[in-house]
Amino acid sequence: MKQLIVHCGPDSTQMALLEEGKLVEYAAERSQKRGLVGSFFKGKVMNVIPGMQAAFVDIGQKKNAFLYIDDLLHPHLEKQPKQKPPISDLLKPGQELILQVVKEAIGNKGARVTTHYSLPGRWLVYMPSAGYVAVSKKIGQEEERSRLREIGEELRTPEEGLILRTVAEYAEKEAVAEDLAQLREQWGTILLKGEQASAPAALHHDLSMVQRLMRDVYSPATDELIMDCPEQAGEATAFLAAMLQGKQPNVRIYKADIPLFDYYGIKQQLDKDFQRKVWLPGGGYLVWDTTEALTVIDVNTGKFTGGDNLEDTVFRTNVEAAREIARLVRLRDTGGIIIVDFIDMSSEHHRTAVCDTLEASLNGDRTQHHILGWTKLGLLEMTRKRMREQPIFLGDD
Incomplete structure (x- = not known):
């Protein structure tokens, strides 16, 4: 059993994940500072550095983003050239392109970006131009892996790539197809915004920290979401209900006088574990x-x-x-x-x-x-x- 404990403060949201009562994940998100990993931007190439086989791209953040040659070539390794071309043959200063953030800006380094686009859903990860199907290595039964791979091959177009996630184990084909349809629609919206926007511009932001965790780990049969903020609890319930296709999520609003993190021993555990x-x-x-x-x-x-x-x-x-x-x-x-x-x-x-x-x-x-x-x-x-x-x-x- 997992418990997702969410504390909403005036300036931040804090999340703790308990597995069988043991603290295994913690994250905090400032209200005014949302993470960029997974987000899409239309960027403008500022500098091309042949010696590094990389380029610096303005995506509208404080520091220019870093784009390496490997993140510019085709996402399917078999379709990449045997010898990498000079990056100056592929990019020129002033050129505009759609990019996705794969790594936050850390210290003095700007964000790392890629053209290997991916959109995670509940059951799968959608890659618009990867051209292959993969199944999570954490799904151990070969029969189930084969079933999911067949579903993926049947649903995708030749240029599309799909990764069937761990939670897709034993999922019905209809549920996977619906997830794929939503992700295709999302990608179409990003492309349309990219055509209309001038660089630098934000095109799509990934889900909030709490929503990502609900999407990735929440199971309605065994898990519980506990929040001390009624408004966000309502939003979370609606998000889960839509994601779970009608299954009733187990969301509880915490109302006791003792602070939520103190009641579950999370604050004390964090003080020790950090x-x-x-x-x-x-x-x-x-x-x-x-x-x-x-x-x-x-x-x-x-x-x-x-x-x-x-x-x-x-x-x-x-x-x-x-x-x-x-x-x-x-x-x-x-x-x-x-x-x-x-x-x-x-x-x-x-x-x-x-x-x-x-x-x-x-x-x-x-x-x-x-x-x-x-x-x-x-x-x-x-x-x-x-x-x-x-x-x-x-x-x-």
Whole structure:
């Protein structure tokens, strides 16, 4: 069971996701500052940099957006030229084109944009010109994967691309078709606005933070949405009812005197989980350091002495740490290169088990990630896609 807890303050909205009562995601969105990832713009090319195979494009934000050659070529790898052409052959200063933001502006860097357009719906991701069908890797049964792939091939036109999402497992063909029709209509509206607008111009903004989460994870059979703002709760109910095609969503308005995040223990948990030093349930602890280039997590036994011998103590601490690291990288939305310094283990079987535990614990993470394995120095390497600034707990807003 999942609980989506939403607190609406005067200047921001904060969201926490609980799975079986455990905090796994947190996000905050300022009322006057909405994220750009997923949004479409008509941009004007300002500079083409042949040496970088990239261009800087004005999309109407404070910093020019960055467009790399790979994001300009055909989205289907098989239809790209074997040798990349010079970007100066494809773009000229002053040229206007429709772009989608795939990565927020972070620090001194502007947003990263692409022409590999994608529009996420409830059951699928629609790519107007990708030319292929894919099925979420998290759908394990080959028979169901084949069924969804056949549905996708039957519904799409030759130039279109579709990705059937994890939640599409066992979805009816009619529901997928209706989702596709809505996304095609949305894309048509973006193209029409693009024809009429002068660059730079915003063409389409993605859903709000709360709506994205409802679209991506909410299941009416098991999940509950709890909000302390009646007006937004009404909007959320209408959004879910439309998305779920008549199924009654479970939305509850919280009215108690105790602040919502305090009642569910979220504030206290956030205070602990965003510290540099995070204690593990068994007495060990993690030390979490983030630099511009990467995140380093150090695992320590601390007060944990529960094993029968040193190797057993180390192994049990590392397994507990792997589960907690998986939860925390998702909660903190940690992206980029992540290095974990687990406590040294002499058993190869234990090393494999710790890596497998981390992989299994990351199954619920919707953000793309990849565990690369152990280095020669005994460190575990992984990457996780970074699209936004890491969240900052706003406290009582």
